[in-house]
Amino acid sequence: MSGGPLEIAGLDEVTERFDAFLIDQFGVLRDGKGPYPGAVDTLMRLKQAGKTIIILSNSGKRSAENDRRLAALGFDRTSWDWFLTSGEVAWRILQKESGQGAGGVSRKCLLVSRDGDTSPLDGLGLERTESGEDADFIMLAASEGDLHPLSFYETLLAPAARRGVPCLCTNPDKIMLTKEGTAFGAGRIAELYEELGGQVRWIGKPFADIYATAREFLGDLPPEKICCIGDSIEHDIAGAAGAGLKSILVTTGILETASDAQRQALFAEHGAMPDFILPAFTWSGR
Structure with missing residues (x-):
């Protein structure tokens, strides 16, 4: 994206550009203590806007385990279509390989x-x-x-x-x-x-298997209509770039205290730059 990422104040500014969102869990929706302020409502509003939502997480736990955990924190289970974890992708790979016998x-x-x-x-x-x-x-x-x-x-x-x-x-x-x-x-x-x-x-972000699994779920949706939201340049932003998808970097999570210069250095280090920068996973900055 020429000229660097576009800074936005809320997701409502870009929602109409995309049909599906692949949203990171830790650092975007929640931290180690619980949901970020406004995250529960923002996720629901995004779903109510008619978007397909996959929570895309580098969790070694399988999808069902994460579904239950996020709902227990107060998120509405109807506000996402699938919780896809790296653990789920790996389990499916291992299940397939186990059935192959020799070489499994x-x-x-x-x-x-x-x-x-x-x-x-x-x-x-x-x-x-x-x-x-x-x-x-x-x-x-x-x-x-x-x-x-x-x-x-x-x-x-x-x-x-x-x-x-x-x-x-x-x-x-x-x-x-x-x-x-x-x-x-x-x-x-x-x-x-x-x-x-x-x-x-x-297995997981930024590697290809997890994005291929998500794209299979989304069917024939064009890549330019899919946006990834994450807090890690190394995993979320680089992963989106490798998969040919758009991305939003939120500055909560692991980069909460990073300066603009530090973020720029990480863009260069990982060869990936987000399309947008958002201060937090909120619906509107107004």
Whole structure:
């Protein structure tokens, strides 16, 4: 977009340009404590405007788990059409590969998740292990970086990396929002695994699989009629650009304290610039 992003005060300024919105969860609709002011109403107004809405999240949990969680926070379940997570995309990929027999998924899986969540593996017929010593496959679905230092994960994963065990990261976010602030996300643990010599397959924003799944749901809708809304230049804005879609950067979430110069540096670093910049996920700035 020549001349840089257009600054807008509310979503009502651009709603008529698009037929569908792919909206990030953390950093746009909510933080680690709950919904942002006005986010519940804004999402409903966008839906009432006749738009197709997919919540597009780098969550290692499957879609149904996130549906329930967002509704429990006070969002109206009718205000989105699908909650698509990287965990859901990965589960579907693994389900397909599991059915292929030879060359499919390894038997013992070391699952790195949060709050004891096993949904990324439920129904896949994999045996769980708690050790990198005997794992055939690693799934990085979430981080407990607010509870454990990075060295905890290094100790857990180093034996698997030495053995060349493949790893699937279903939550590429390097930073996560918690009730206490920010902490390193599952994406940082995946980077650590690569630093230890392991190989990682990445699922979620900004990678292609999650956008292909969303586009399949939207049918033959032209890409110029689809807009992505997110707070991460590395994941949301770069992902939208890679998929040929328009984008809005909200300056809440992980970039809340970033200066304009810092944002510009990130645009250059990731080779992606949003079409619009919005201070927060609000309907109108008037």
